[in-house]
Structures are given as structure tokens and as C-alpha cells.
Amino acid sequence: MKLYPLKFEPIFKYRMWGGNKLETVLNKSISESNIGESWEISAVSGDENKVSQGFLKGKTLPELIEGYKEALLGETVYKRFGGEFPLLIKFIDTAKPLSVQLHPNDDYAKKYHDSFGKNEMWYIMQADDDAEIIVGFDKKSDKESFAASLKDKSIIELLNSEKTKKGDVFHIPTGRIHAIGAGVLLAEIQQTSDVTYRVYDYDRVDTQTGTKRELHIDKAIDVIDFQIEENGYKTAYPSHENESNELIHTPYFKTSFIPLRGSLNKDYSNTDSFVIFICVEGTSELSCQGDSFQLNKGETLLLPACINHITLKGDSADILEVTV
Template identity: 60%
Template structure:
């Protein structure tokens, strides 16, 4: 059975802070309220995404790797991760702010949770007026000063708030305190991990449980990176019809492409799967003379065995992700 460009059926996640933009803006198909996340490509246990169309429909991402091995993900990726997929791709809609949180690194996550760590990045797709993200500290802080601020209820005063707009990009390495603010919709690329330590949650009660959500203040203290930076945002430039680097980390590489016309892509030298995330406009991806349409808010997975594709659009912004 031959491989081809693959779409997965998203998995929708209720969140206390979720809104309805994933439905109204990105045309996601669900009926529940407060859907905060659409998991586009996932190998998280119990939340494996399923192929939605073509001859492989019904198979999970894990099934693809089992069946096709390095043809699915690339020889280096298969050698490193085996049948586990290293990335989780999401869209996130925050109607109200997320909790202040931090993620552990690979070593701590493995030791405490038998999981990968959670290095991640955000690409802002929409931001309401004055919408903010919290990323890092706004001053030099050590562990003692942080604990004091947390215990006195003043932790928000030492955190860095950035007002954001469409296209703003942030790399969030493990250990960096962060939170998505109200009115922000974004694409998130991260390691395959669902380990989050909540530090502060505005004393909110979750209507689905009638309780406040669990905090993980003790677990977080030794995970937090207390360093201070004057700028946490990723600086980048876009030249149309070129592959522009966005975030290149040891855990994933993300480029941005503004497509106006037609671009030929040759992956014969790239030993990895490739994921395209359409964050603006729409495009046609052509492989073996077959056209795959990708709308804003859709994600498509190219197995590593696929070398040559054509991207075509009047005007689209696309994130290109690989390992």
C-alpha cells in the first residue's frame, strides 16, 4: 500500500478557558461548548489521531509508523523514537486566560512521568485588541523571590506580559513560565507530551467539575528557569515563495512560507516527515498529479518517503514542520 499526503481527524478538547473560534474561524466540526484545543496530529496515549481519508483511513498515527517505519517518519526519527511520534500539533483558542504554567525537560519528565519533556512554540493566528501572552519574567528573579511572590499572591507582578498580534512567534523551552492570554488563537507545535505544571489559575472554578483545578507549585519550583531576558519573541523575516526559518530547535524545526503562485519542494535530502499547517488563506498540495486541498486551520502530514510536492496558492501562509 502506497503512502500519500495524509490528513487526520482532529481531536477536540474541552478547556475551562476555551471559546468557539476553532469552529467559527477555523471551521472545525464539533457541537460541544468551550473547546479550547484541536489536536491535529497526536500520538499521545489515548488521544491518537486517526487518518481521515484515502486507502489508510481508520489507521492511527502509531499504526502508520508500525506499518511503514522509516518510510513514514524518516530513518533518523525511527531510529531515535521507534514507533513513538515525537511531535504534537494543536490549534488553541483562549477565550479567557490559561493558567500560568511551566513544563519539565526531558530528563525530569522521564523520571517523574515516563514522558517526553515539553518544548513548544506558538504562532499567533489571531489576537483581539490588547490581547497578551505571558512569557518569562519581567525582572531578575531567583527561586526565593519567586516563592515569596507566589505565596503572597503577587506572582503576576514579576511575569513578563507581551501584547501580541497576528504572526507573532514565541519559542517556549522547558522551564520557561508562560500562559496564553484571553483573545488569542494560535498554532502550537510541541514535543509529544501532556505534562503541565500549573502555578497559578486565578482561583477559577471549573464548571464541569464544580472545583478549582489542581496546582503543581511544588513540582514546578525545581523546573522553572529563573533567567531573565529583555525579549522573548522570535524575530524573523518573510520573503514570499521562499522557505523562511522560524524556530529551529533540537526538538523540531519550523519554517514559514508565504505562497503566491507555485512552489516546488524537494525533500530527497531531508530524512524526516514534513507537516504543513495552513495558518492563513488556503492552498493546493500536489503529489503524483493528485491535488490535496488544505484550508486555513487544516494540517497535512507528508510521510518521509514522499520527496517531491508542489504547493500552489493565490496567497497563503503555511508553517512547515519537520524533525
């Protein structure tokens, strides 16, 4: 039987900083409190999403790759990554600030964790009026001054903090220090990796464990990028209706923004990659092979590489389009 556009059952993650917007804004069926992350498409070991509809219902991503190989991933992607799915897609909701953290590159992560590195990006879906994020440095620093700021707990004074709002986009390459502040709901696209180096956590105690969370300062200092981006850290992008507008295109993933205001035909014959659609606003419909699939705000869909022609429809929907 032929492959079709795939939806997955989300995996919900307790986080001490988690809120309730995944349920109240994105309509996720959540019965627990402090759920900070919804893993939408994951092949991380132990956290593999299962298909939620169709004859492949219950199959995990690794099982799909084993069975369909290039037809699912694309020839180039399969040659590059083999049986590993290269991306992890999440929604993140922060009622409290995240720890100040950063991620290693591929070489360092492979050496110490047998993992991919973690390049990532954020698309802000909703932000409270006073919501802020931390991305990069605001003041010149080096390993010595950075270590001293951690010791005397003045690190926040070195960092670039800025107000954020719906539609903001930030690229978080490996080594870039960052933290999501309280009151933010965002979509995150990242390499398949769960390696995070915390450097500062406000001396908080996790009520679920009764202990402070582990810090990873030595490894963080090995890989941190102290460069200041003179042009700022927010990504500017066009938003032409019914077009794929480039957001963040890197060697690890390519994300575009589609403001859908009617109907859009897409031809992926030359893409040679699966495509992930993330609905960040409104309601849309994807049609292909004689079938239609609804995609609501807070839902994610994986289009296998073997499907080249689709139609997207929506009156006022915003879609993130992700390939490798």
C-alpha cells in the first residue's frame, strides 16, 4: 500500500517551567500539569512518535524508515542519515523561564554523547505582553569572564535579552547561549538531539524531584560561541501570501513560512526530501493522491518524499514548511 501524509501522536513532556497553553491554545489533550513540551515528530530513542491515522497507525518513525527508506526520507537524505531521522519537531510552552543553556555541534556531541549536535530555530506562536527571550551575548566576554559571572551569578548582565512577539523568528546555532523566558509559546525545529548544557538555572529546585537540576558548565565552556551578532539575533523574513518565504535555511534544515490565503499548489519533484508542515495559525487542508488531510493550529504533518504534488488550502492559515 502506498505512503500517505502522516500525522503522529504527540509525546508530552513534564517540565518544571511548563504551563497550560499546549492545552488551552493548541487544544492538546493533556491531563497533567507543568507540561512544557509537545514532541510532534521524534525518533529520539525512547521517545518515538507513533502514526495516529491510516493503515500505518501505531508505527513509529524508525519502523517507517526501515520499511520505506528513500520513499519516506528521499534518496539524498537516506544516503546521508541512513536509518536515522534527522529532525525533531516540538511545541514549547513556558510559564517560567528556561535555564540559560546552549548545545554542542555534531563533532562534540558525537564524541561525548554519540548523538547529533543541536542546531535549532524558534518561531514564536504567542507571547505574553512582557515576554522576553535570551539569545546570544550583549557584552563582550570570554571563558574567564563568563566563568566568573557564573560564580557570582551575574551572568544575565552579559546576555542579550529582548521582548518577543508572535511571528518572531530566531536561529539558535550550536554554541549560541539562549533561554526562553516566561509566557512564550513557540514551535521549535531542531536536529534530532536531546543534548543540552545548562549553565544557569536561577538556583531553582524542581518540586517533582526535590533537587536542583544538573549544570554542565565545563562542557558548555568548551563549545560556547562568544561572538556578538552586530545586526541582532532576530531573523527578518518576507511574508508574501501563498508563497514559501525563506525563514532559516541551514545545512541541517530548511524552514520556510507560508501565509496561506486561498489555494496553493506545490511541486516537490526536485526537493528529494520529506516535507514537514507545522500549522502555527488557523486551519488548513492538504490534498494529494485523491485524499484530503486537515491541519489545525498546533498540528504537524509529515509528507513522505515520494509524494511530489500537493495542494494546500486555507483562508487565513500560517504554515511552516520544513525540509532537509
